[in-house]
Amino acid sequence: MNYGWKQLTLVTLSAVVVIVIADLFFARIVPPVQMREVEDGISDFARRNPETLVLGSSHARTLHVVGEELQRRTGGEHSLVAVPMENGKIEPYLWVLRNRLQPLIDERDNNGRLLKSNLRRFVLITEWWDSCPMDNNAPYWNIPARAWTLTDFTVDVAGEGVNGFNRNYFQNRLRRLFSGSALIYNRTQQTLVERTMDMLRGRPLEPTDEVLEEKSLAWQQMIEKGVRCINSDAQMRALADIADFAQSRNLEMTLLLFPRKPSTLSEQAKQTTLARFARSIREFAAPRGIRVVDLTSTSPLKDEDFMEDFDHVNAVGNREFAIWALDHDLAFLQTAPASGAGMATAVQE
């Protein structure tokens, strides 16, 4: 091997060209879909002065669409910002609330006036899974490193060293840095190879009925098993802390149990995991005056309104859900909150 600068440049350039061409090719097969992330929600909240703040797992992305519909219907009179915390649980929601949102919620201008003066409501989107304990045996994918600033990362590394948990900060930054690249952005999705193979084999891209059935069954079993882990102490304590925070800021709070894909819900799951979780949420909310909206199995969303992951609502489903929800269980978002609610009154008190 004998290289000069010219040779090295040629080799590098041609390698880059090949990679870019391949990336474009793969982007046609599986386009990198830009998901709304916790950072997007936080920066939206920093810029705007909404009436409702929504926090939740990746399901909160659906509420972003609800927010757009709300904006359209009310001409901006009522507004919401949704902050989706991918793969969240209740403890990380509390972390985001305390560390990223609270400074914005309590921010004041030079005259001492609250910048989020319109904020009246707080909606927490949750489901049974969020109340199960954090899995200490495995590096926890994305949370809350996904919501960290560089300072948060540095502090954690100083205490713990770089580990699977805080590594997600970098993982997330890398994905955002290359958000237009199918080869990098879609790496963790494990669909690139499968889709490419499907295409090469000439098979339809849609999964077969057997695959769908297998997946449904796996989801059903997972939810059924969830009865063993729901309502863990740490997560329920975090929920109480979130409720206390909302109360301390005089925010009208709603707990929204997010819809699940119908075929993932077995009768057993409905009667055990989901029923018990919903009951505990109601018991938690009632004495605190928190509204509970349980859409787990009562929304009009059908199987085809969900993505291939069986978990998230697709674009069509989001639109349908937004229209339906604002006509029904989330109609209250189009009305003025109960008198006395809101940051301004909390300050006066």
Place this chain on the structure above:
Amino acid sequence: MSFVEVEFAFFLPVVLALYWVMPRIRVLQNGVLLLAGWVFYASWNWKLLALLVGGSLIDYGLGRFLGRGVSADDATQGSRRRLALGLSLCVNLGALAYFKYEGFFAQSFNDLMGAFGLSASLPVLQIILPLGISFYTLQRVGYIVDVYYRRLPASRSLLDFLLFTGFFPQLTAGPIARGAELLPQLEKPRRLTAMLLASGAATVLLGYMLKAWVADSIGPQLVDPVFAASAQYTSGAHWLALFGYTLQIFGDFAGYSLIAIGIARLFGVELPINFDYPFLSKSLPEFWRRWHITLNRWLFDYIYSPLVSGSGWFRGRFYSALMLVFLASGLWHGAAFTFVFWGVMHGIGMMVHRAWDEYYRSLCRKDRRYVAWRKTLGYSLAAWFVTQSYFVLSLIPFRAADFGQTFAFAGRLLSSGGTQWAQVGTVPTLNLLLAAGFVLLYHLVELPGLRRLRELFFAVPAPLRGAAYGLVVIYLLLFVPVGASTFIYRQF
């Protein structure tokens, strides 16, 4: 921080840019590298950085003392020098013993006493094993011994010496460099050349393929499930897991070493090679000259040679010294009796080879036909088969959690009541076959008749070569498992 984790993709470009943007002044270049090394280490555990730095400062001081000129009072100086050497060995090996072996020795002692019906309760401490301690300790001990025997002048510059012990590409898992290899390079400023970048980047890419693709694909799919639930798997699955583990451990460590060598080269520093196509070896001594070279040469330089050529009991006792070296190697790999057993296996293997070699030489002296037979393809193939089989089988205790698992696994290679086979889909199977084929090809192109293939690749026009590299990168992006990386040798 590990070379194959995402944070390194942020760390390396920053350090590289800073390093090469600096004026070409040794102090500045070494300063950047030292700072990078400390940040690299602190990112794992900043508190234990003090152990690394403290030990290095002590060895620097002792090294300077040992490196002084010979004075008139030779006898006094000789005893002081021995004292300094002893102090360094105590500090280095004491720290290693405390952090790595305290629990093992204390537990073993308690168990032994218990076996004799005596009660002993030495405290078994749960201590964090400082990252890289097995590697940087040997490097520092090697330096001190070399200076003591005046094979190497003591490093005059504290900065250079701290960098010698804290150079981040080799800090956590070697290659274990000799002072004579690394220090002279650190004493001069480095110049950036296209050749340096190209060769460094190609080596990193090759290492990444072995580590992140070969090892990290094979381990979780073929090896881990069988070792975790051995009784459920067929004999065939056990053989597959064992061969898989052989490829995994080679890919894991040879790959990581190549990445280290490649990264060092990007900074203009040449590290010693650590693996030299070990699966081509036709005898155990040859194997250990090709596998984890820098550890084995350390063991032979600083344990075997002084023992057999010194004036003590071991003088001329080659067999005993071989056994001792491989016991040390076993213990170095891990504080567990399975590793000791592995060391004994290789100690015996080396002794048997030595005895066979002596016997065969005697035959050759009597009848010259034996010399010719040794050069035949049949003899070579048989020797290769015996050597490689022995190594592969020795990996059972190396991988197993305890003796129970070792013997159960070994038994199931012959007969197993299990019915399960490795559960791998079509695409992953093809990927695994390619990964295994890559290791085979990697070795084959080193064979005399096939070396031309490599030369042919480098004779291809640059754009085509670049396109080939591009395709490799694309393949890795598609098939390197995400978040599956563990580094086996890191725990040693």
